Amino acid sequence: MRKNVLVIGAGGVGQVVVHKCAQNNKLLGDIHIASRTIDKCRRIVASVREKNALQANGVLVAHALDAMDVAATSQLIRTTGAQIVINVGSSFLNMSVLSACIETGAAYIDTAIHEDPVKICETPPWYANYEWKRRAECERAGVTAILGAGFDPGVVNAYAKLASDRYFDRIDSIDIVDINAGNHGRFFATNFDPEINFREFTGQVWSWQNGRWTANRMFEVSREWQLPVVGLQKAYLTGHDEVHSLSQILGVPTVRFWMGFSDHYINVFTVLKNLGLLSEQPLRTAEGQEVVPLKVVKAALPDPASLAPTYAGKTCIGVLVQGRQRGSEQEVFVYNVADHKQAFEEVGSQGISYTAGVPAAAAAMLIASGEWDVRKMVNVEELAPQPFLGLLDRLGLPTRILHHGIDSSLQGQCDATDTSRAASVP
Structure with a gap:
């Protein structure tokens, strides 16, 4: 202890x-x-x-x-x-x-x-x-x-492991989907440290596809997802931490991370990037002062913590796992929906x-x-x-599992899976 x-x-x-x-x-x-x-x-x-x-x-x-x-x-x-x-x-x-x-x-x-x-x-x-x-x-x-x-990384890794243990003999792909369908009411802001947030998206997008690392540009590859509660959402193939462990530890041939961005976010991000304002390399002003553009942008943006009082809407973050079990194709979506207002009221x-x-x-x-x-x-x-x-x-972060068209709680699905397995034993 x-x-x-x-x-x-x-x-x-x-x-x-x-x-x-x-x-x-x-x-x-x-x-x-x-x-x-x-x-x-x-x-x-x-x-x-x-x-x-x-x-x-x-x-x-x-x-x-x-x-x-x-x-x-x-x-x-x-x-x-x-x-x-x-x-x-x-x-x-x-x-x-x-x-x-x-x-x-x-x-x-x-x-x-x-x-x-x-x-x-x-x-x-x-x-x-x-x-x-x-x-x-x-x-x-x-x-x-x-x-x-x-959560991502973290909970989504546990979702993938749970799916691997309970639903699959072989996993072919893991797709992590992160959608924030909330609205903070500001012209532009990031939901966590702007410096870390922007750094995620200014380099190459690394994904693990067909057993090898694949590079793309940010916002180059997109896909629409029909998700519980938040509905139809567009998300972009993005580099993220959990791809770099799940691909190696679980030995899955394809692991990708998808994140939702509004058109407005993409427009502002693109302007800042093209102007060089997201660079982490220092430059010198005409007055001789050395500054790091990314840190200046961070200082000019709202503190992410300040967004909480007016934030409304929900998030949906989940893992779509596809593969085979007992020779048949299998698909499971393990996810959570969180509410901005409820989070503010509690903490x-x-x-x-x-x-x-x-x-x-x-x-x-x-x-x-x-x-x-x-x-x-x-x-x-x-x-x-x-x-x-x-x-x-x-x-406060309940897990839901969508399997064979049935959306149920973590315990409900696990009980059903255990019953199914027991019934299949001769």
Whole structure:
């Protein structure tokens, strides 16, 4: 059993994680939140107290921290007694925070792949560039490191694993579909850190097709999807973290990621990109001041956390798995629908932050209980999916499964599958 959580990062996702950890502090123990800007941490602490979110009386404290400083992060882990670290700060921090966890023995959780600030869209598979190089180091230290435990990556990895275990003898393709059918009412904004958001879309689009890496341009390939609740939606083939683990770990010949974008988003993005304003490379102004265009754009855009009060509508994120079972073609769509307004009412964040933050808190709870405390580095699809998805049902992200035209809950479909299997045994 592990106790006491340190959350690194005080953005919209950090707010969700702290609220959910506070709601379950009987299991998780003391809750600490750290960021370079301590005022953001204090506002999150205040929001938890305003909503009386603590399950039981306990420690809830804000700290100032530069998480790029491994020694300072290690010291804070020791000072707080944190045995679980949830890293929801910038993905530039991952290797530093992981180093501090290895040094102190604390378990590590993140929600996105590590990035080098001066490199965009590195050689696939991306996890092999940084995280997987440290597998042996984690195992020697007995450190549990769960990579990509947000929604995508994270929950969708568990969806794919669940489908693989329960419905297929052979999987031919996995398509992850991410649709935000909500509206924040602003002229233009990103739903999470603009710098990370734009970096995802300015390089090549890598997908895994027919057993090899395939490159496309952003917005070059699109497809319409008829989805539960949100209806007909257009989505674009996009590079994303989970493609780089699912393709290698599950050994599936085709893994693709599709994300929905409005025409307005694409127009604004295209103008910014063509003007060079999404570049991560510094330039010098006529006044002699050095600036990074991407950081200037980030500073000019709304803080994603500020979108929450007026956000309306729903998200639909799911995984379409196709293959064969007992010689017959098989197709399963495993998904979740989240509501922006409901997320704000519960934890003060919009639905995108909610879907990313709740799974990270769930992963911490599974480490605390021992179910996921594996003492090595893993991606989510290497872990048992049922405890994770069952816990998410309770925490506010229920799983739905569309199979043979029947749309049912996670438990309903699993019971039906188990009954079907039992009936087929001679």
